[in-house]
Amino acid sequence: MDAVHLRNLSAAYGGQQVLGPLSLQIQPGERIGLVGRSGAGKSTLLNLLYDQVRDRAALVPQEQGLVQALSVFHNVYMGRLNHYSAWYNLLNLLWPQRRELAVIEPLLERLGIGKKRRSPVAQLSGGQKQRTAVARALFQNAPMLLADEPVSALDGPLAHVVMGFMTEAYDTSVVALHDIDLALAYTTRIVGIQDGQIALDAPSHTLSPADILPLY
Numbered sequence: 001m002d003a004v005h006l007r008n009l010s011a012a013y014g015g016q017q018v019l020g021p022l023s024l025q026i027q028p029g030e031r032i033g034l035v036g037r038s039g040a041g042k043s044t045l046l047n048l049l050y051d052q053v054r055d056r057a058a059l060v061p062q063e064q065g066l067v068q069a070l071s072v073f074h075n076v077y078m079g080r081l082n083h084y085s086a087w088y089n090l091l092n093l094l095w096p097q098r099r100e101l102a103v104i105e106p107l108l109e110r111l112g113i114g115k116k117r118r119s120p121v122a123q124l125s126g127g128q129k130q131r132t133a134v135a136r137a138l139f140q141n142a143p144m145l146l147a148d149e150p151v152s153a154l155d156g157p158l159a160h161v162v163m164g165f166m167t168e169a170y171d172t173s174v175v176a177l178h179d180i181d182l183a184l185a186y187t188t189r190i191v192g193i194q195d196g197q198i199a200l201d202a203p204s205h206t207l208s209p210a211d212i213l214p215l216y
């Protein structure tokens, strides 16, 4: 994967500047943790980034973007819809194919939602929905991962399972996290956002929670 160079990014809502202008470079192999208080601009930055790398990134949006009436299997399968023909996609909608189940089932097992494979997403808990959205991004297997608060609905041990799995599957990622300890444990670089600007940018191993807390 080539480096990503974002230059002069900015965003405004109703004439009010909420992000930037800011520039950011992402090198292959970097796992960036986006931190900062609620409303700082993390989601806005992730969405602008996704607009620029759509063809090479898997996204776990904060709102998850799941189809409630479809099963967990089908939602996860959607991660690779554009890799297959319309005919093969239709076949999987009607009869999940053994080849896809062989990949998706172990993935769901590891995320602790194997038994929910056939359940419509509408019947899942918040944490199960969140893991379904993560599973879809893992199945997509793109060159890079963008995730917006992907473990906010999970308790301690499960949050570690999911963070560990994402870290193993994706060398290059940008993940917004409100949990500072998780951000320090699973990333190589911390980018702190404050009032729409980059207020901190440093290797994770050089930082402690006390360095990040002033952003909140």
Ligand SMILES: Nc1ncnc2c1ncn2[C@@H]1O[C@H](COP(=O)(O)OP(=O)(O)OP(=O)(O)O)[C@@H](O)[C@H]1O
Residues within 6 Å of the ligand: 013, 014, 018, 036, 037, 038, 039, 040, 041, 042, 043, 044, 045, 062
């Ligand atoms: N659709 C919108 N319309 C108007 N203002 C918006 C909209 N989306 C975001 N904003 C504003 O833009 C700013 C940045 O929001 P953003 O969602 O990027 O923050 P965040 O750091 O991701 O917050 P959180 O951690 O709560 O998700 C906030 O002040 C927010 O109120």
